[in-house]
Amino acid sequence: MKTTLKSAVALMIALPSLAFASTWDVDPAHSSAGFTVRHMMVSNVNGSFNVKSGVVNLDDKDVTKSTVEATLDAASVNTGNAKRDEHLRAADFFDTAKFPTITFKSKKVEQAGEGKLKVSGDLTMHGVTKPVVLDVTGPSQESKDPWGNTRRGVQATTKLNRKDFGLTYNSALETGGVAVGEEVTVNLDLSLTKQQPKAPAAKPATASDKK
Secondary structure: OHHHHHHHHHHHHHHHHHHOEEEEEEOHHHOEEEEEEEEOOOEEEEEEEEEEEEEEEEEOOOHHHOEEEEEEEEEEEEOOOHHHHHHHHOOOOOOOOOOOEEEEEEEEEEEOOOOEEEEEEEEEEOOEEEEEEEEEEOOOOOEEOOOOOEEEEEEEEEEEEHHHHOOOOOOEOOOOOEOEEEEEEEEEEEEEEEOOOOOOOOOOOOOHHHO
């Protein structure tokens, strides 16, 4: 009896928090991961990666208890120039044959003003893991798409030094400076779809059911 009472109390305590928790999948088809880096000291080159997957565990009651994980396809790097993209996939840069993905896993979420968050976590790229902080806008309010999915949106940005991740290739310019800048600006625009509760497993038939 005591065990049953304890279980009931524990369930009652847990239910309010469960009601505010939800799990959201990143929709790769409607999400993007872009970057900007200085080129030849005179202009910026913009590029992108395909988003492979991601999951956001969202706590609307206390957003600081939320978590996020995301994976990008490193080999999908696209700057609009086939020759340059081939070089970026090679050993001088991302070496995608050895390191095919770029991943982020959150460790801390903090409020940063109305509709703003700072999400700290580990970014793993080119086989190197370093802490980064994402400046996040969102998540947006829920909306329904024409296919019945519940969606929310999140935008995030950060700056990092590519050398911290072992991406050290460069070449000097005759006029001074280098061909590729070290600072990279990263921008994420993620569309999230809400996971539906899983149907309870079917109860195995018993002898009494068959009578």
